[in-house]
Amino acid sequence: xxxxxxxxxxxxxxLKLGEHIRAVRVRKxxxxxxxxxxxxxxxxxxxxxxxxxxxxxxxxxxISSALxxxxxxxxxxxxxx
Numbered sequence: 001x002x003x004x005x006x007x008x009x010x011x012x013x014x015l016k017l018g019e020h021i022r023a024v025r026v027r028k029x030x031x032x033x034x035x036x037x038x039x040x041x042x043x044x045x046x047x048x049x050x051x052x053x054x055x056x057x058x059x060x061x062x063i064s065s066a067l068x069x070x071x072x073x074x075x076x077x078x079x080x081x
Contacts, residue, residue, distance in 0.1 A: 015051035020074055021063060022049040028067050038062040 025034055025045075035042045038059065047053040048063075064071040 010054070011051065014054055017074060018049040018051040020076070024067050024069060024073070025049070025063075034063065034066055037066040 025031070029037070031042050031045045031049075034040075035045050039062075040059070044053070044055075045063075048055050048059070060074060061071050064074065
């Protein structure tokens with residue numbers, strides 16, 4: 001599931017979160033592989049990484065599991081600022 005975000009404050013958070021996800025993913029998996037592993041479309045992964053959509057916590061958990069990182073890594077201080 002995902003939702004489009006209109007609030008500027010939330011948009012900034014999603015942009016930083018997406019950048020963080022992309023940085024980790026680039027080192028480990030291509031978008032296509034990640035999408036296949038979590039049962040998502042490549043375009044959904046792209047929208048999450050670009051901060052276009054607000055995804056569910058269960059999708060974040062699936063992404064963290066596929067990338068072999070702890071989900072809390074997505075919420076490190078650099079992802080929040």
